[in-house]
Amino acid sequence: MRNGGIVLFDTRSAGSGEAFSPGSDAALRRVAAELTIPPLAPVPADHVLGRAFYLLSEFPGRYAGGQVWVARDQDRANDSISPVIIGGHDWAAAWAVDAQGRNPFATIPGGQRQRTLAYRFGVNLVMYALTGNYKGDQVHVPAILERLGN
């Protein structure tokens, strides 16, 4: 995490999945105690995670609803990347494909749209890990170009 890595915690207990994994919050707390977790905040609406590739306003996995948490402060030395992303949407279950090419886990409350959005979140997550705050920077490009003229 100190060298730019990102850890995604999935408690599989958010929103509609609240009752499915008792004790997961306690487990998260136990794991996180060993790590240097920066102060967290809910993902703001303009966060790069929501526009690294696809435009997303929520990040559903197998479960929808609930909150995703990222570092509250922007660390310039780390390209303003949050070293932790904490959610409880059981994303891996939504992405899972079995040998027959079927999805073994139904999304809750359900629907193809939710699964598509889960995939899109996955793509954004990978983009976020690879390109960092690139999309966040693009906002500043016109201003920099303006300055270049002088």
Added chain:
Amino acid sequence: MRLEQTIAALRFDPLLPDFVLVALAVLAVAVVGFGLWRRARGVLWRAALFALLLGWLANPRLVQETRETLPDIGLLVIDESASMRIGDRAKLAEQAREAIEARAGRLPELELRTVVVPEAGSNGTRLFEGMQRALSEIPRDRLAGVVAVTDGQAHDIPADPPFDAPLHVLVTSAGEQTDRRLRVIEAPGFGLVGRSVELRVIIEDLGADRPSGAARLTVRRDGEPPQVTSVPVGREHRIEVPIARAGPTVVEMEAEARDGEVSPLNNRQVVTINGVRDRLRVLLVSGEPHQGERTWRRLLKADASVDLVHFTILRPPEKDDLTPLNELALIPFPVRELFQVKLREFDLIVFDRFQNRGILPPAYMRNIAEYVRGGGALLMSVGPDFVGAGSLALTPLGQVLPARPAGSIAEHRFRPLITDLGQRHPVTAELPGWKDGADPEWGHWYRSIDTSSVQGMPLMSDDRGAPLLLLERVDQGRVALFLSDQIWLWSRDHDGGGPHAELLRRIAHWLMKEPELEEEDLTARVEAGRLTVERRSLEAAPPPEVTITDPDGNTTRVQLAPAGGGRSTATLPAETPGVWQATDGTRTAFAAAGAANPPEVADLRATATLLEPMARATGGSVRFLQPGGVPDLRRTEPDRDAAGGSWIGLRRNRDHLVTGVAALPLLPPWLALPLLLGVAVVAWRREGR
């Protein structure tokens, strides 16, 4: 020392309290007045009796002192500040000192104390400070006068004379002198690279009757051919100095000497301007997202002075999954603006695993090649993208690259090594973690790109000796080619990590022509009175001798000693202010040594004008030591002139010490009693007649 007895005062020691005496006196006056009114006989005798009686009661005494006269003290102040080294000033001062000390020794009742005002660092000549220190040990009543032997340049002249005794100034020259000086009015210490800074200077003729005309001003900048201009004397002149690169630019300015001026020492000024970059503008062009991308971003974004424009292709045009555009966060990039209009504004362009799948038209690639040839900086880090149809080597940019892909990718585990050349090159020399003759302390990489037709300088290689890092100069510009895309493994601490930040920083700085990373360079600098010459060279041959030229034009030859990493150094003392020059035959370096004591060289004239008002105010004099020689010393009375045609006077103070006091009663009882009785009897007889 001499003893003498003097009647010093008349003193009254009344036998009765004052008011009793006054009351008696009033009574006496009343009685005598009444007698006069009544025309009584013998009233004058009676008055005499009263006067005598009162006089006796008042007890008058004569005070007699035994005095010891003290010798007067003369103070001789010798200026030995740096400006006294000019011409024969020091010799004249020494002669004057000997003559005055000898003559003072022959004068009776005079003690001469000599105090030397030394060179005092950066504060100029502290003549009065030195004087005050000596005066604090001399009783003011015994000070006969101060004789100062100086060039007249004192920098601490107080408004009022600090002592009450004649000040005689002996100036170590034959009359007023003239001095031309070059003065820097304003010189910025920093300048932005690519812009110009303006120096404001003025040539002044000090001591000249009518400063006018013009003088030639020679300006040299970092060893370039000198520029000579004619500059009017006494008027401000502006010099434009373009700042071509980061780091110090040494500007040396010299005004031609004036006929008869005392010294050309202050006709020369040296200004060092540090070139600094404005915000660093970096264009990062990366290919499809990969693990290494954020290494670049972390490096470039962490520095607040870097303006990063990052251009990457998240989705190549041929890939489209029919997602509605309003659900995609894809923003069209201002490509034309970047690669056509504003390209030359960038200080550095970085290509990171970029392959051109028809995204950038050849015209833009040609622009980048032109940008490099015109003095730009290009850093390329290539991976598998370099091998294949989209390779940048196949675009017009390929012409400025130091190698072409051989067509194969070498995937094997190896530790990046620094070549023999690299160990002498400032970019890779003494890289943290490098161990001479042992495995370097950094992690493994797993991929390198095979190349053919390699040019430029291979600084790093893999374990087979295949180049890993190539640097090359292309016309005015510079190119660095990293033949692996795995430096990010170092940044993530894989296998121990490595000095990726330091290496990339040095490559970038070399590309942007930072002087500290020039591989063939000679630098000189003066710090704390020592000149350090450093030579860097890629040649393994032993370092040559360098020729050092001091500001006065004397040359010495110094052998450089190897210092590792392609460097060799030598240091030697450099006390003389001005420009020091070092040359190894091909390169020349300049270093500016500031004057150790700027006020001392600001005005080199020997002059009477500065100290004249002060000397006049004390009743003293100012004269030149030539041609008249050292004036005679005389003792003068306090109210008489303290200087004459060929002599200077030291005041006779007649200060003394009282060693004994004796009181002599004027009306002792044995005299007062008969007198009183006699006058009383006479008065009584007159009355009784």
